[in-house]
Amino acid sequence: MSYNGSAKAGCLVSTDDVCNGSCTKREVSVTSTAISMTVGIVSNTLALFILIKAYRRFKFKSKAAFLLFASGLVVTDFLGHLINGSLALYVYASQKDWETFDPHKSLCDFFGVCMAFFGLTPLLLGSLMAVERCVGVTRPLFHTTALGSHHVKSLLGLTWLLGLLVALLPILFQRSYQMQRSRSWCFFRLQGPRDWVDVLLPILFSVLGLLALLLSLVCNTMTFLTLLRSRVQLDRDYHRHCRNTSHHSEMVCQLLAIMLVSCVCWGPILITGIIFSLQDHGEDQASYTHMLLVVRMATWNQILDPWVYILLRKAVLKRLFLLALRLCSPHLKMKLQWQGITQESSTIEVRSSVISRPDFICLDGPFPPDTAIQSAHPR
Template structure:
């Protein structure tokens, strides 16, 4: 039976033949733990968002909750639709062809990876833009940003991400099995599929553009918060509350930016590099190589880094609910309370030390006066 009849491409057969070499570097525990933590975190975030959405009457807060809930829902479905496939391949001894005899599963996996990856990045950009408008131009935001517009934006993001991921199904671009044979993604090597380079570059450029929009909008929001916080300086309760909320939001935005950069930058930049060099992870750990040359070492190192990069991007689906919602609700408030307690203790200690020192000085002065009176 030929490779075409079984649905496995030459690259897939190469990965299937090399499963033993790659098997020593991977473990089924990794995808299982990622799926469990991702499902738990995003499910908890969805529950909290649903409870808060029913209680909120403010239109601005409802729009933000819709974005948060949509991101958690997107990440949750991304985990549920891809992780079981990865776990099945691990259990099949890294033999993708054993569970994908028609080649359709690889296309399905590639569509899921592309759709949920782009949608997560687009949603992060939309939320950053929404926060920036709410802080820098609150009057325009109050008059124009309605819940219906938020829902239309969410629908547009999901549709655009899904339609773009279907381009290889329509014949533009290609999804191929990637090393170590446990997942499929956009092909970066030489391909006979028309428009493959265009499709791969467009994905990377869209991802980088989304990152830049998110970072720029978050910087604008932080700047706007700090300026408004300075204008509200005072000893009133409202000023202290605004200062606390500003501190929490700034910490949260910094966390969001760090997570996005760490999780997505390696994959997107490496994709551009591999597209330019026409290198694919399908060429990793080839059993046909009889001697290890410098070039093969560099290739293997790139492949290891590429696998790490895709795992970091997948890790973003787990971290999203924590940096956007759970971390703020659970940890940041406790951090601020603890910081205030430490600050208050330091002030009280300083006041106590100063009081004791003043008492000692008065006592010494009183003793000196007694001595002078006695000598006289």
């Protein structure tokens, strides 16, 4: 693979900097990398604090499993920003002179492993969270017995191991990761001389990511339809709510947001990886520009994920709803009605708090999702 520009020049002119004032463009790239890294670390730290606080509150309820998976996702995103961002800054600080600071390509291999691991693992964790919620809503009794805290932690460990195994496959098959044309990062070999193994590895990575997105879509759709059908049935048969279902609604909203962010951010690079693996695009400027764009889109996934948990919380959504009422509604009646509904649901929650499982209770079925049968008090 050829590179334009002298690696030891004071103002490096590479294909990432082909324009007037290439040093300025490189400085902008360094600044954007540093800002992205800082914002990602701060966002994920705040989201992790919120999730830990929520886990202590719902430690013995069905939401605890979801919160453990979500915490694993946030920790993965945090480490991805910290490690990948630090490597990128080091490369920029070294003037992208890989021949000097990485003559044996060991750092490039490590960089590629990190890019693959912290790219695939969040997609796998997102699908695992969607499956957990789908089981919790459609098969609550099985969820109660099969998804304890130790089971969730084991699934988290297995997911991380799977992501690490896929990331290490090029090293195990003695296929080094390839320095990309911008000389600022390393990834699977998508250009230049390749054999069937070089073609298979990026396809495997992309197919696993796309399957994870598809599984999330199917499970989230089933969860949403089940909750909607249960709520409609309760309203039609009893004209009342057995218990506030806000916890499930909150989790489903978060899952839908995570799935949307993952599809928008990672979908393009996964599809591009398959296309580039099957068709050799050479090193033309259009292919390079396209790859650089989809990679930058993928980096935003780890920035947007934590904001799902920061913004899509019941307390935040309720305050936003009240604010919208004050701004849009001239009548105070609607606001008072909303406050009455929230107070009534809070009272029901307090009366039901002695029951640790399930998330909503009805004494006279049919039972909504995530509900276990409780014995009635003798009269």
